[in-house]
Amino acid sequence: MPSADPSPPGPDGLWAAPLATGPVQAVVTLPGSKSLTNRYLVLSAHAQESSRLRSPLRSRDTLLMAQALRELGCEVGGAPDQPADWIVTPHTLRGGGTVDCGLAGNVMRFVPPVAALAAGPVAFIGDAHAAARPMSVILEALRALGVEIHDEGRGSLPFTVRGRGAVRGGAVTLDASASSQFVSGLLLSGPRFEHGLTVHHDGKSVPSLPHIEMTMETLRDAGAMVDDTTPHTWHVEPSEINSLDVVVEPDLSNAAQFLAAALVTGGRVRIPGWPQYTTQGGDALRDILDRMGADIVLDRDGLTITGGGGGIHGLDIDLHDSSELTPVIAALCALAERPSVIRGVAHIRGHETDRLAALATELNALGGDVRETEDGLRIRPRPLHGGTFHTYADHRMVMAAALLGLVVPGIHVENVATVAKTLPTFVDLWDGMLGQSQAPA
The missing domain is CATH 3.65.10.10 (Enolpyruvate transferase domain)
Known part of the structure; x- marks a missing residue:
């Protein structure tokens, strides 16, 4: 059973990304989009x-x-x-x-x-x-x-x-x-x-x-x-706007690292409340993780991802319509069994940071082989080692680092607090995921 002690940043300001000690088995309830x-x-x-x-x-x-x-x-x-x-x-x-x-x-x-x-x-x-x-x-x-x-x-x-x-x-x-x-x-x-x-x-x-x-x-x-x-x-x-009474769907993009944890550790993660129909770009995770080797089930209980025994498949993918997934998908590709290409995301150079340059820099600093292209990344998997993962005040970089930390010992994440931009409870959810012994049937 994977386990993790609560892991606030240390005295040096770095967060020690928890290492999974076995397949993750968890239900993760996410806040709204x-x-x-x-x-x-x-x-x-x-x-x-x-x-x-x-x-x-x-x-x-x-x-x-x-x-x-x-x-x-x-x-x-x-x-x-x-x-x-x-x-x-x-x-x-x-x-x-x-x-x-x-x-x-x-x-x-x-x-x-x-x-x-x-x-x-x-x-x-x-x-x-x-x-x-x-x-x-x-x-x-x-x-x-x-x-x-x-x-x-x-x-x-x-x-x-x-x-x-x-x-x-x-x-x-x-x-x-x-x-x-x-x-x-x-x-x-x-x-x-x-x-x-x-x-x-x-x-x-x-x-x-x-x-x-x-x-x-x-x-x-x-x-x-x-x-x-x-x-x-x-x-x-031109018109009047009606008042609203709406339930906000879970943030599907923020599900990326939790679902990917199942693939990385060969475990199973369920996200309750996953909508049957949605305009959220994060719904692309179902197809992406399927292509990378996961088993996917969407039913009334939510979305369940199970990591298969065939490893992580590399892929050639255009993320133009769901570019916010790029950091976590790039981390998965760095752990895959064969090279990958991410295309169509030149515009994320103008996000919280230049995400393409940041991902290439940080993955290469851990021993990876990542090359920037005009509109994406070429990623050749290599054995990774621990080190400091800089996040550039970018919440998605924290999520990518945490995913790598499940299987790469010694990853320390700079400024984990920046994840509060979209998911203030991230560290608690991550530790909680690792602390669960099994997902309910």
């Missing part, structure tokens, strides 16, 4: 009446989103009968405040269009690395729609949106090849624009298209009239 929580929060701010989000994710990114909406005049707080839920009460949007984006792409791309509807200036700031995240596309799109923005020509944080209480809306053409969030951020506020909104993409393929599908579906849930039948074009009519 970050992507859905943040979309529901924004739509709730535009609604006519109060909304209730059940089982939302409370992480740094979603707490920053909630605080951003408070800065704009909304109330966001726990429900009296169930404090884990969020009650969002909209009010007339106001300016005069400062929005801290942290390192959250959702906040820096979703909130400026909301701020454009406020009366008065709204300043946007963020973490030190936030200025490196692409922002010029959405800022220029807002300018094309008549919104006044001051950024001193940077096209990045910090900047100020000078809202006039209304946005005329209409049609805008942009290049969303760096992030689907540019499209989603505009669409979420589009129903409140005077003439609605039509967004047309002109450029290389848009990454993470399931996230735009998620945006369109949440808009429909809130009563908006939307149209995505024309390729590369998304339209939303």
Whole structure:
């Protein structure tokens, strides 16, 4: 039975990634989806009446989103009968405040269009690395729609949106090849624009298209009239937004390292509540892990992954639509029996860090053989050894390191606390997974 003592960071600030002593047998219950929580929060701010989000994710990114909406005049707080839920009460949007984006792409791309509807200036700031995240596309799109923005020509944080209480809306053409969030951020506020909104993409393929599908579906849930039948074009009519009462699905992307643990150790992991239908890109894990040698069962009890006896298969895969899975999949590939190629993820160089460079650097430092390509990684498995795994303030790097640590002794993870960006309970969940003797039948 795998076991692990609770493992907080040591005096040197490094977290000793626990080593599995046998096949993992566990049930892991995950908190809600970050992507859905943040979309529901924004739509709730535009609604006519109060909304209730059940089982939302409370992480740094979603707490920053909630605080951003408070800065704009909304109330966001726990429900009296169930404090884990969020009650969002909209009010007339106001300016005069400062929005801290942290390192959250959702906040820096979703909130400026909301701020454009406020009366008065709204300043946007963020973490030190936030200025490196692409922002010029959405800022220029807002300018094309008549919104006044001051950024001193940077096209990045910090900047100020000078809202006039209304946005005329209409049609805008942009290049969303760096992030689907540019499209989603505009669409979420589009129903409140005077003439609605039509967004047309002109450029290389848009990454993470399931996230735009998620945006369109949440808009429909809130009563908006939307149209995505024309390729590369998304339209939303001007309309009121209905209040929401929704249960937030588990975050499927955050399931990656837990499910992969079953494959790495030859064990079994079940995630309760896995939806039969979802727009979350993390659902791609079912196909990916199947290709890498796992047995997959999705039923009313959730998703169960069982590691087979045939080792970990290498693969050639395009992760363009589910790029957030890249760090954990790259770690799996480093442990596989034959080489792998990950393609279609050039855009993740502009995420919390340059994820391709970071993965290549850290895996090679542990003895791996990883080469960056223009749009991904080539990974040749080699025996790995322990060492310090740097995370670059990137939560997904922590998850990749933890997975490697199950079978590679002596991996110490820098700044494990950065995982609070999307999964504050990660260390407890990881230790709990290793401490379970068996999964319920």
